[in-house]
Amino acid sequence: MALIGPGPADDGPSGVDGPHRPVGPRPDRLLEVPTRAVGEAGPGPITGAATGPRPDRLLDAPTRAVGAVGEAGPGPVREATTAARPDRLWLLDLPARAVHAIGDLGHRHVREVAPRPDGQTLAVLTWATAERNPGVFAPGLFLVDVTTGATEDLGTPALEAADLVWWRQENTWQLAYRGLTPPALVGGHAIFAVPGHRNLTARMTSCPIALAPGPHALFADGLDTTIRRLDSATGTFVEAERARGSLTGLSVSEAGTFAVIAGAGNAPEEVRTHRTISRTGPTGIRWGTQERLHYPAEDGTDLDGLLVLPPGRTDGPFPLVTLVHGGPYDRYADRLNLGWYPSGQWLAAAGFAVFLPNPRGSMGRGHAFAAEVAGDVGGAEFGDVESGIDLLVERGIADESRLGIGGWSHGGFFAAWAVARTDRFKAAVVGAGVIDWPLLAETGEHSRFEAALGGKENSPITHAHRIRTPVLILHGEADTNVPLSQAELLHDALGDREHEFVVYPGENHSIRGRDHQIDVLHRTREWFSRWLTPARPA
Secondary structure, rough: EEOOOOOOOOOOOOOOOOOOOOOOOEEEEEEEOOOOOOOOOOOOOOOOOOOOOOOOOOOOOOOOOOOOOOOOOOOOOOOOOOOOOOOOOEEEEEEOHHHHHHEOOOOOEEEEEEEOOOEEEEEEEEEEEOOOOHHOOOOOOEEOOOOOOOOEEEOOOOOOEEEEEEEOOOOOOEEEEEEEOOOOOOOOOEEEEOOEEEEEOOOOOOEEEEEEEOOEEEEEEEEEEEEEEEEEEOOEEEEEEEEOOOOEEEEEEEOOOOOOEEEEOOOEEEOOOOEEEEEEOOOOOOOOOEEEEEEEOOOOOEEEEEEEEEOOOOOEEEEEEEEEOOOOOOOOOOOOOOOOOOOHHHOOOOEEEEEEEEEEOOOOOOOHHHHHOOOOOOOOOHHHHHHHHHHHHHHHOOEEEEEEEEOOOOOHHHHHHHHHHOOOOHHHHHHOOOOOOHHHHHHHHOHHHHHOOHHHOOOHHHHHHOOOOEEEEEEEOOOOOHHHHHHHHHHHHHHOOOOEEEEOOOOOOOOOOHHHHHHHHHHHHHHHHHHOOOOOOO
């Protein structure tokens, strides 16, 4: 095992996993421990740590909340209480140069505030507590009168409610938000209108990503993205603009002009309104060709994904690496797939063909498609991924004898799950992967949401005795989303079977330190090159 360091604080990854925070101080030096390989007795001790399994959160420290405005601050941490303090709602009175509490929200934790455009009322989303568990499972939505502080309870919103948006319809103010599609904990997001918390996107086959004034919304639609506007007459979202690939960061002016960050094909992202304002990526790089894939699952379900080929090459069959996205409620859009984690263009530049699938559980095909993984994660979605690989082998693009698989977060789970089910893959990379679902439900940040995905039978640890594929395990030491104990379980279960285990000090679920990101990229590429690119036998 290698402990790579030092590392910076984690600002939290973008994407469906949400923001995360590190726990405790970071190591201040580089620590290296021998990597366990076939025939070795195992790693030596780490200074200050036991040689057996380590706790799921290293260097744990009590949690502190930012002190509310006008208070003396959090003060010293006391053993009697480590609970985070709830954020309160305060009003800054500029003429009086004073700050005072407003609204009657009891001890609830304020998560989001949206002023009504006329400045008279605030919409306030709350949790029962500042801690995610159990706070997220007891949300509240309130209106607070700015002048009097009078508070109106609008009832219980959908779980994970966010993106509060006001608009005016027939001289009446309306309010909407984005939240988890009821009634289950798995199945992606919907847009709701208040009063009544009515689902405005029920039965749609695309998935809302973000909500903006108008109201307008970004929708994941297969490999592409649409901007839609709510039609007040019908109560449905109608398409205003369709874009190839990905749109993020939607901003809408009072005149209805859109501004977005757009990415399509193998071109870097650009800021766009009715014209391109700026291009954010490098120029002069020869990117791998990116192909859109559409294919049926074994049961006939329509699936999509992307294929990235080595730059300038079509002379397959190639060694093929399948990279499964996180989530599982996420997707690969038809955009430049390049990042700090194992990504399509990075591996294509090293001579690999890369398959980026959107199996069941992904966003972009509606609620029912996303909900199919509930209680059976790794079930039908595993067949979906294998069907895509079979297609690429049949087309002569992939070499059946040189297949690899990898991913981060849910993709890391899937990689571990895949090599526990089949010896088809000759190398795997498990980045921050879930190895034991029941344990994660007890120790991770998302508790019941994780339990709703799978149990012991869906856990790679249950079937780890079957793994014969060489595995590279990568994990952040301070990961609070998928704690380090998950990686340690796999490391210990593999014993003397071929694998490497790398821990990044100070890193959370998303690796943020530049040196660590570069290490992830190089280790991943070298691992797949080691196991997938030897000369084929004559």
